[in-house]
Amino acid sequence: MKDFAYVSAQDVATAVRAIAEPGAKFLGGGTNLVDLMRQNIERPDTVIDITRLPLDRVEELPDGGVRIGALVRNSHLAAHRVIRTRYPMLAQAILTGASGQLRNMATVGGNVLQRTRCPYFADLAARCNKREPGAGCDAIGGFNRNAAIFGASDSCVATHPSDMCVALAALDATIELESVRGVRRLPLVGFHMLPGDSPQHETAIAADELITAIELPELPVAARSRYRKVRDRASYAFALVSVAAALEVRDGVITEARLALGGVAARPWRAHAAERALMGGPATEERFRLAADAELEGAVAQSQNAFKIELAGRAITATLRQLQVEGSAA
Amino acid sequence: MTYVGQPVDRLDGTAKVTGEARYSAEYPYPNMAYAALVHSTIARGRITRIDSATARKTPGVLAVITHENAPPMKPAPKMTPMDLSTLATGTTVNYLNTDEVHWNGQPIAVVVAETLEAAREAAHLVEVEYAEFPAVLDFAAEEGNATPQKNSLISEGGAKKGDPDAALAAAPFSLDLRYTTPGHNHNAIEPHSTTAFWDKDRLILHEGSQNIAWTQGHLAVRFDVPKENIRVISPFVGGAFGGKTMVWPGTVLTVLAAKVTGRPVRLMLTREGVNRTVGGRTPSIQRVAIGAEAGGSMTALIHTSITQNGKVGGGPEQVTSQTRHLYDAANLQVQQNLVELDTIANTVMRAPGESIGSFALEATVDELAYKLGMDPIELRARNEPARNPIDGKAFAHRMLLECYEVGAKEFGWGERSPEPGSMRDGKWLIGMGVASAYHPAWQFQANVTVRLSADGTVLVRCGFHEMGMGAATAQAQIAADALGVPLGAITVEYGDTALPTGPGAGGSGQTASIAASLITACEKLRRSVFSVARKTPGSPLRGRRFADVRAKDGGLYDGSRGESYQEILRRADRASIEAQVGSDTRLGEITGQVRFMSKFLMDRRRWVKAACGAQFCEVRVDSDTGEIRISRWLGVFDVGKVINAKTAASQLRGGIVMGIGMALAEETLVDPRNGRIMNAGLAEYHVPVHADIPSIDIRYLDDPDPTMPLGLLGIGEVGIVGVAGAIANAVYHATGKRVRDLPITLDKLL
Amino acid sequence: MVDVRMRVNGSIEKLDLEPRVSLLDALREHLGLTGTKKGCDQGACGACTVLVDGERISSCLALAVQYADRDITTIEGVEDPIQQSFVRHDGFQCGYCTSGQICSAIGMLAEHAAGAPSAVTGHLAAEQIDLTPEEIRERMSGNLCRCGAYNGIVAAIQESSR
The missing domain is CATH 3.30.365.10 (Aldehyde oxidase/xanthine dehydrogenase, molybdopterin binding domain)
Known part of the structure; x- marks a missing residue:
């Protein structure tokens, strides 16, 4: 890790002024950035510690939504009563990520901005277009068992590793960004970019912006939602495939559905095609599988991850089935 | 038997749950320097250029050792059955004494610095160019x-x-x-760690090892010093599973770095370094x-x-x-x-x-x-x-x-x-x-001493290894029963080449190997104590036969006649009595080796x-x-x-x-x-x-x-x-x- | 260099550190508190777990400067019956992950007592969550033990949660 200047920002105005310096980087919980700095993949000249900013509250909004400060720790968000009761898929998603220790450190904003876990990104000896635009991609034709099946390109096949973001995508969350130029809001769906030929551009955030909050809309269907993560060990592992789903069924007919997938793309993958296929249909196993297939029609495998397409189909179907069963029991 | 077979708590348990147990990167030395390795990024070839100028200029850097400036080391010894420490060679590469690269990840430079952070930073700044050779890499x-x-x-x-x-x-x-x-890969949670200090031509090495004697023998060859000049200390090993049996490059290069800088040097491999420089x-x-x-x-x-x-x-x-x-x-x-x-x-x-x-x-x-x-x-x-x-x-x-x-x-x-x-x-x-x-x-050679002191305590000494098996606890149980003393009277010293040479921890053979010698040593000790007692005026054991005497209740007794060890030693005015099995003299070593080989071959002929x-x-x-x-x-x-x-x-x-x-x-x-x-x-x-x-x-x-x-x-x-x-x-x-x-x-x- | 003041195991420590020094290295190399272990230096093993204001964190991914003025507890500062439970239930072998397991267990029990759910909690909205072996295993999964002493660790935690 190269040496750097350390600044602890006490308020947002100071933080966003400080980030204007070239080579400056915000530091939240450090669970991703410090790791990458130690590996010499991130090399900031100035680190702006934002963990003392007053952005650590979860507030219920008058319009029924919820505002989550960007520096709320992952564990605190997952344990928050409002999240557990009104948006259980979000609590579950967070709780399946990393470990208890890391969730106590990691911030909500940092979780959104975490970098891929592609092994070739993490190894400076490998070629990676994300680290070094134009260098090439060693994951193509290499170990890509956990690579993307949606939206990959010839220059990058990496996935976004967040669980939390998958739930946020399904919930239509909004990201609030602040810079010296002002405040703007972006939908989380679409915030993360697909690689195209510039995989170094990972999100819509500008270099001088700070994530200040995430907002969840009021969404009654989310009260009956689930996050299902499929991985290689029972805990403390990144997803092979994950599913965030919410389902409302009236008289056997699906009246509302939210579905997003993790571990399948450079962004949390909102499954619009599957949602369309579910809406108005019967809440049956066949329909769930049909919806999954509708989404997975566009999936493309790398050399080692064709299984993910089948796995995603099964995980979607199983999660919807479970929601349906729980719903009828309730 | 009182202790053998019982679910006794580990003797080192309290040290491990309080953080007191020290592993090999945890020995403080004044003026400590820190090392970091630079790994090759190709599998096979030659280094055509290695530029450490930038690394050298990093504040706090003491030395960047490459093949261009490393002092010569002897090559790894050829294997011979007459000296089993020749089995300790992790790889045959003479690290930093060659421009050749033999595997992807081979250490090609060592940075030594005042701080861990400076060493790690500078390691990233060493620039290397290679001429690559064709390589065989695909097992399938x-x-x-x-x-x-x-x-x-x-x-x-x-x-x-x-x-x-x-x-x-x-x-x-x-x-x-x-x-x-x-x-x-073993991936023991303790990364391979070495703290090395040269006091003139004598080396002190703290090294998590499954075979300190092999490590000592191997390093003696590489650094061309008598074995006696090297002391390997390894009382706690943070998991090993085979991965700390051989001598891997990190150990050799820490010793080299200590030699080059004249400072105590510590190297804890990064987790990546464990995977790149220790075989699996x-x-x-x-x-x-x-x-x-x-x-x-x-x-x-x-x-x-x-x-x-x-x-x-x-x-x-x-x-x-x-x-x-x-x-x-x-x-x-x-x-x-x-x-x-x-x-x-x-x-x-x-x-x-x-x-x-x-x-x-x-x-x-x-x-x-x-x-x-x-x-x-x-x-x-x-x-x-x-x-x-x-x-x-x-x-x-x-x-x-x-x-x-x-x-x-x-x-x-x-x-x-x-x-x-x-x-x-x-x-x-x-x-x-x-x-x-x-x-x-399996069963290997083990040299053991057992010393009974006048206060009734017993010291068992053997340079064996504790990677978590509870080895010392098991041997204490055996000694306590063999001598008829409470478990608390036994102290076991291990993990140090200054002790009688113990067996390596491998082949699931350590406990049996030590036990064989320890039981014999305890038997010898009982005999010595008895013969002292028998000759001591006033001893209730005078005139008794050894065959009738039992070790129990912290002493030797023939039926109800007898007395405690304390009494026996006090009466005879002895501070301690010691028994020994095996010897670390040159002759003792050869005898031990021959005895091991003949037992091994005889056993193998007779049964499975x-x-x-x-x-x-x-x-x-x-x-x-x-x-x-x-x-x-x-x-x-x-x-x-x-x-x-x-x-x-x-x-x-x-x-x-x-x-x-x-x-x-x-x-x-x-x-x-x-x-x-x-x-x-x-x-x-x-x-x-x-x-x-x-x-x-x-x-x-x-x-x-x-x-x-x-x-x-x-x-x-x-x-x-x-x-x-x-x-x-x-x-x-x-x-x-x-x-x-x-x-x-x-x-x-x- | 940055002046960092923190309370470690109850005493105020003043350190002059480069900002890049991790909390783990500050404890081990600067304060000589080697009870906290480095297993991976990448947040993947939990051996470096310490308590900060009572919460468990991985100290390898924490820059020490970030934790100025906080209250740090390492294994050297722990005095808890759970330690002897670990000994009784043989909740370790080599002992290298043990400090982290114990600090993590103490933090985990506090999280549970405060009502925090886990990934295996069936009813997320429940006010009280039964600390079953399955719950303990999930909540402790951030602490690897390569010796495989998991059964003993779970037993020790169960004993001390009663």
Whole structure:
């Protein structure tokens, strides 16, 4: 890790002024950035510690939504009563990520901005277009068992590793960004970019912006939602495939559905095609599988991850089935 | 006996739960410097340019040592049976004394700095250019180039009985199957760590090691100093599993860095460094073929393997070991084959050979049972040999079927419905599987002293190793019983080459090896104490015969006549009395070596010694996603006499846990394009976590092996053997799918 | 260099550190508190777990400067019956992950007592969550033990949660 200047920002105005310096980087919980700095993949000249900013509250909004400060720790968000009761898929998603220790450190904003876990990104000896635009991609034709099946390109096949973001995508969350130029809001769906030929551009955030909050809309269907993560060990592992789903069924007919997938793309993958296929249909196993297939029609495998397409189909179907069963029991 | 067999708490327990136990990177020295390694990024070639100017200019950097400025070291010693420390060579590369690169990740420079941070930073700043040479990197692609392993004094590459090919062809029921297992890495949680300090030409080394004597001998050769000038201190080792047996580059280069800088130097390998500079378990390709009669009798059994060696080191893996011993096949052949790759040397890892070999063998036996429509335990019973199948030698001890009998009853094997996919609990498919565990028993030379002091305390000294087995606790229990003193009176000193030379911790042989010498030493001590007492005026033991005297209640007694050790020593005006077994003089060393070799060869002629066991597991497989969870485990073992019921069970459990990792997740991913390990970290190399491990029930028969000291058989390795096989068999029972390539990940079940 | 003041195991420590020094290295190399272990230095093993204001964190991914003025507890500052439970239940072998397991267990029990759910909690909205072996295993999964002492660790935690 190269040496750097350390600044602890006490308020947002100071933080966003400080980030204007070239080579400056915000530091939240450090669970991703410090790791990458130690590996010499991130090399900031100035680190702006934002963990003392007053952005650590979860507030219920008058319009029924919820505002989550960007520096709320992952564990605190997952344990928050409002999240557990009104948006259980979000609590579950967070709780399946990393470990208890890391969730106590990691911030909500940092979780959104975490970098891929592609092994070739993490190894400076490998070629990676994300680290070094134009260098090439060693994951193509290499170990890509956990690579993307949606939206990959010839220059990058990496996935976004967040669980939390998958739930946020399904919930239509909004990201609030602040810079010296002002405040703007972006939908989380679409915030993360697909690689195209510039995989170094990972999100819509500008270099001088700070994530200040995430907002969840009021969404009654989310009260009956689930996050299902499929991985290689029972805990403390990144997803092979994950599913965030919410389902409302009236008289056997699906009246509302939210579905997003993790571990399948450079962004949390909102499954619009599957949602369309579910809406108005019967809440049956066949329909769930049909919806999954509708989404997975566009999936493309790398050399080692064709299984993910089948796995995603099964995980979607199983999660919807479970929601349906729980719903009828309730 | 008072202590042997009891579930005694570990003597070092409090030190470990309070953070007081010091590991090898935790010894403070004034003026400490820190080292960091630079690793090659190609597999084979020459360094054409190495530019350390920028690295050198980094504030705090003391030295950047490369092949251009490193002082010469002697090459690694050639192996000779007359000096077993010559086995300690991790790789044959003379690090930093050559511009050649032999594997991807080889250390090519060492940075030494005032701080850890500066060393690590500067290591990133060393610029290297290479001329690359063609390299052999793809294990799977080398299958056609495998050559048979030659027999050596210690291990045999192959053996044959009868005409197995003909018998296989003629058998009414037969299977001929192919298996693969990937490379594994020990990944002990303590990264390999070294603290080295040269006091003129004397070296003090703190090194987590499974063999301090080998480390001492190896470094003496490399740095051209007498062995006596090197002291290796290693009281606590943060896990090893075979990975701290050999001397790997980090150790050598820390010693070199201390020499170059004249400072105490500490190097704790990064987790990546552990994976790049310490060998792991070889991958394997295996063939198991069995021919059988309708009644289950095996007429042919063939097990062959291919494993890899690094061109710069590593040894053959005894993949077919258990197949020589487990089934009474009329015709039998085992053959191990080797390929050589431009990768880091492979090395020993928990039950090298049997852990992966038993997977292939035991899965095939299970498959045969299904083919015959027979219970897999019954099939094993019908093929249980009375004598060692390959050569007809006697078994010293063999209670495998008893293990199955106890296990089947305790586990509820009878409640299993054999049809695959027939047991279900909601979305979970349930499967039950069994497999045999088998591991040869070893015994090495151990020098021990036992000193009784006038205050009644006893000091046992032996340079053995404590990587978590509870070795010192077990020896204290043995000494306490042998001398009839309370456990609290015993202190055991270990992990230091200043002590009498102990055995290496390997081959599950350490406890038995020390025990043999310790029992003899205690016997000698009792005799010495008695003869002192007998000659001391006023002693109640005067005129008594040694044969009638018992060591008990902290003294020597003939019936009720006798007295405490304190009294005996006080009366004789002795501060202490000491007994010794083995000697560390040059002559003593040679005598010891010869004695070990002759015992080894004589034992091998007379009988086959091994621990064995029956592994029972229950798995649950998610019918949607193929996720596998181990829901129940029972291991029943024949490990002879158990010294400590608590730590023995823990070790056997630990083997099973590592076996579960091997079965379900562990795999060292070597990119065949450049020989680089691509999961050199614990986030990517998946060892089991808490959530993967159910409650594991351990039973043992506790029947002493008559040919081993105290009747004990080693327990460090047998626990992992058969685990992957039992899981593969249970997965088949749950799903109807045979997975013959480890690890059994969910994608193989979709 | 930055002046960092923190309370470690109850005493105020003043350190002059480069900002890149991790909390783990500050404890081990600067304060000589080597009870906290480095296993991976990448947040993947849990051996470096310490308590900060009572919450467990991975100290390898924490820059020491970030934790100025906080209250740090390492294994050297732990005096808890759970330690002897670990000994009784043989919740370790080599001992290298043990400090982290114990600090993690103490933090985990506090999280549970405060009502925090886990990934295996069936009813997320429940006010009280039964600390079953399954719950303990999930909550402790951030602490690897390569010796495989997991059964003993779970038993020790169960004992001390009663």
